[in-house]
Amino acid sequence: MNNHTFDTDTIAPEDDLQHITTRARATTDISHIHEFLGARTSDEWLAAAKQSLPLLMQDHANCEKKAAGTAMNLIFRYEFHRDLQERLAQLVREEMLHYEQVLSLMKERGIAWSHLPAGRYAKGLLKHKRTWEPAGMVDVLIIGAFIEARSCERFSALADVIDDEKLARYYKYLLKSESRHYEDYLALARSVTDEDIDERVAFFRAVEAELIDSPDDELRFHSGVPSAELQAKIAA
Numbered sequence: 001m002n003n004h005t006f007d008t009d010t011i012a013p014e015d016d017l018q019h020i021t022t023r024a025r026a027t028t029d030i031s032h033i034h035e036f037l038g039a040r041t042s043d044e045w046l047a048a049a050k051q052s053l054p055l056l057m058q059d060h061a062n063c064e065k066k067a068a069g070t071a072m073n074l075i076f077r078y079e080f081h082r083d084l085q086e087r088l089a090q091l092v093r094e095e096m097l098h099y100e101q102v103l104s105l106m107k108e109r110g111i112a113w114s115h116l117p118a119g120r121y122a123k124g125l126l127k128h129k130r131t132w133e134p135a136g137m138v139d140v141l142i143i144g145a146f147i148e149a150r151s152c153e154r155f156s157a158l159a160d161v162i163d164d165e166k167l168a169r170y171y172k173y174l175l176k177s178e179s180r181h182y183e184d185y186l187a188l189a190r191s192v193t194d195e196d197i198d199e200r201v202a203f204f205r206a207v208e209a210e211l212i213d214s215p216d217d218e219l220r221f222h223s224g225v226p227s228a229e230l231q232a233k234i235a236a
């Protein structure tokens, strides 16, 4: 990594990392997200995550970049949809800001960049995406809503258990934009079809909950319950 430091002159004061990580924790009500999701994060995942923050921060950085990239692809693919252009342009901007912020927080903690392949989560959702339109568009937007909602749920849960107070404040700060991203994706999914999407939402709710609730041999930001082998590896 070069010596580039986060340029605080070009961002709004409320998004300034120094400000975010030192002020009182932001409070965003995410009870609607808990209602939307079919499962809560396990204590086993939280315990493993708490012991593996450098890995988790690397995966978080990857997720922010991926979130921006996915939204950018949708902007190109569905250029006829004006509301999608506006909502996702803002989303891309915010995800890239988060990416820069997470890189800064990693640097501050002396965490070097490491290559970390993606876990099973996004693939496990996307394999159910229908291949015809507008069904494919509906599915990808619903999946986006679940990924954003889960991120919110995990940031909130992590903020309550980690010892790194600055990072906990940062995770609380993220709830405001990530919960809006969840709402935007869901609203867009409803807007692109006459089909009642509730059944599809219920389907992905079950798939997503299974990915979160079943044993997983890898630890990632969106991974399942750490398997016995993974827990032993982390404890060693």
Ligand SMILES: [Fe+2]
Residues within 6 Å of the ligand: 064, 067, 094, 095, 098, 178
């Ligand atoms: Fe983000």
Ligand SMILES: [Fe+2]
Residues within 6 Å of the ligand: 067, 095, 148, 177, 178, 181
């Ligand atoms: Fe997001």
